[in-house]
Amino acid sequence: MVAAPSLIPLPLSVTPVDAPGLALTAETEITGETDAVAALHGILLDLDLDLGFGLDRAPAGDGGHVELSVDGDGDPESYRLEVDASGVRVRGADAAGLFYGVQTLGQLVAAADAGLLPSVRIADAPRFAYRGVMLDVARHFHPVETVEAYIDRAAGLKFNHLHLHLSDDQGWRLASASRPLLTERASGTSVGDDPGGFYTQDDYRRIVAYAAARHMTVVPEIDLPGHTHAVSLAYPELTEQPVLAPHVLETVEAYGGGIPTHGEPYRGLAVGFSSLRIHAEETYAFVTDVLRELADLTPGHYLHIGGDEALGTPAADYAAFVARVTRIVADLGKVPVAWHEAGAATDLAPGTVGQYWGFVTPTDGMDDKTRTFVRRGGRVILSPADAVYLDMKPTDDFPIGLTWARGVTSVERAYRWEPVEVIDGVAEADILGVEAPLWTETVRDLSDIDALAFPRIGAAAEAGWSPRTGTHPDRTWESFRARLPVISRYWRRRGYGA
Numbered sequence: 160m161v162a163a164p165s166l167i168p169l170p171l172s173v174t175p176v177d178a179p180g181l182a183l184t185a186e187t188e189i190t191g192e193t194d195a196v197a198a199l200h201g202i203l204l205d206l207d208l209d210l211g212f213g214l215d216r217a218p219a220g221d222g223g224h225v226e227l228s229v230d231g232d233g234d235p236e237s238y239r240l241e242v243d244a245s246g247v248r249v250r251g252a253d254a255a256g257l258f259y260g261v262q263t264l265g266q267l268v269a270a271a272d273a274g275l276l277p278s279v280r281i282a283d284a285p286r287f288a289y290r291g292v293m294l295d296v297a298r299h300f301h302p303v304e305t306v307e308a309y310i311d312r313a314a315g316l317k318f319n320h321l322h323l324h325l326s327d328d329q330g331w332r333l334a335s336a337s338r339p340l341l342t343e344r345a346s347g348t349s350v351g352d353d354p355g356g357f358y359t360q361d362d363y364r365r366i367v368a369y370a371a372a373r374h375m376t377v378v379p380e381i382d383l384p385g386h387t388h389a390v391s392l393a394y395p396e397l398t399e400q401p402v403l404a405p406h407v408l409e410t411v412e413a414y415g416g417g418i419p420t421h422g423e424p425y426r427g428l429a430v431g432f433s434s435l436r437i438h439a440e441e442t443y444a445f446v447t448d449v450l451r452e453l454a455d456l457t458p459g460h461y462l463h464i465g466g467d468e469a470l471g472t473p474a475a476d477y478a479a480f481v482a483r484v485t486r487i488v489a490d491l492g493k494v495p496v497a498w499h500e501a502g503a504a505t506d507l508a509p510g511t512v513g514q515y516w517g518f519v520t521p522t523d524g525m526d527d528k529t530r531t532f533v534r535r536g537g538r539v540i541l542s543p544a545d546a547v548y549l550d551m552k553p554t555d556d557f558p559i560g561l562t563w564a565r566g567v568t569s570v571e572r573a574y575r576w577e578p579v580e581v582i583d584g585v586a587e588a589d590i591l592g593v594e595a596p597l598w599t600e601t602v603r604d605l606s607d608i609d610a611l612a613f614p615r616i617g618a619a620a621e622a623g624w625s626p627r628t629g630t631h632p633d634r635t636w637e638s639f640r641a642r643l644p645v646i647s648r649y650w651r652r653r654g655y656g657a
């Protein structure tokens with residue numbers, strides 16, 4: 160028996176072949192789809208492999224052949240990869256599939272001893288259509304370059320959606336032509352004493368294009384009707400006074416940051432105190448303007464309206480608001496996405512997607528709310544906080560991160576959960592996919608992002624891409640743990656602070 164190579168996320172099928180593999184040398188020829196050749200070239204450059212690989216290189220002798228092609232054969236995003244002594248063939252069913260085959264090849268190359276690729280046959284396809292990462296650019300603003308770097312990391316793990324949390328109590332991060340005061344007045348600060356910032360619409364387009372080139376779709380979120388304190392700095396007439404309920408005062412006490420004041424920047428970590436004015440018609444004109452601009456800027460199908468932790472909004476008002484706003488999104492031609500709380504409303508726009516952020520074992524009726532989306536013909540994105548929230552501390556003494564999701568989230572806890580077992584009544588076909596959020600209250604820059612994301616982002620990738628637990632002998636924590644050191648070396652060689 161030849162050992163299977165270490166790969167993350169685990170492919171559908173890997174068949175090691177007991178035969179000589181391919182020695183990669185300066186004479187190895189790489190041909191095929193231009194984008195895929197460039198993607199492989201980028202990985203090889205990161206790996207600093209002195210093989211003379213290059214786009215403009217014409218190898219002289221017979222050093223084997225790496226051929227990257229799209230052949231239309233198979234499910235979306237699937238690929239086949241074969242290595243033998245004569246070369247490597249990667250065939251994608253589509254361009255995304257080929258891109259993922261190249262990512263797998265990168266991991267194989269990095270693990271190859273002295274440039275000798277093992278002989279192997281791989282057939283691979285994703286379990287779920289939606290595999291997401293979320294970056295909160297509101298609590299701490301993160302510049303375009305940081306977002307691009309995170310896209311690189313995620314795309315290498317076969318994630319295909321980037322959810323950007325663009326607004327929150329602490330700041331509004333995307334310029335709006337119709338409501339210019341949002342970024343003029345409400346983007347200057349972040350949590351603590353850190354500077355704020357915002358994206359121009361061109362910056363946003365750059366992020367969308369960078370993501371698209373790596374087969375990732377941007378899912379923008381404007382968080383409504385809570386998490387809207389920043390709006391009070393720009394358009395105070397649209398927002399209520401902060402609700403200083405006990406849960407808010409508790410978080411102020413626990414985390415500091417002071418009491419939120421209407422119209423003043425908020426630099427703390429409390430949640431659930433802000434609300435748009437639900438009964439003011441101007442509120443819906445505002446929401447429509449902002450969402451229309453966002454829909455126009457966004458080629459992807461999804462538009463996220465938040466809806467989480469609106470603890471300062473009366474329940475009936477909240478339900479009426481999310482029902483109305485999901486319809487606004489649908490009328491703009493997009494599929495609305497909302498955090499699971501929006502499932503409290505029974506008349507959401509049909510097809511609204513729900514994002515579940517409760518625990519792996521649901522509490523407080525969060526599973527009931529999540530089932531509403533399925534009843535309304537929508538599907539569910541699973542983001543169980545005690546498994547895939549990348550902002551939870553991985554160890555007790557970790558310098559950054561939070562602990563509210565049942566304490567420390569070890570790599571093992573991040574790995575050991577099975578999507579179809581989270582919510583009764585939400586079956587495989589009801590699950591759109593898996594998303595790993597990274598909230599940034601304690602996350603100031605790319606090195607903080609890397610420190611929290613790695614290696615747990617690999618576990619989330621496997622939950623979204625790889626076969627269901629129990630259906631494949633290597634879809635186990637023991638196997639993942641054994642593969643991790645090899646892939647961690649690969650991440651470090653690519654310059655990720657893993």
Ligand code: TNX
Nearest residue numbers: 430467468498516550561598
């Ligand atoms: C909860 S879970 C939030 C965010 C915080 C996060 C911190 C959810 C939809 N909302 O507002 O940033 O916890 O982990």
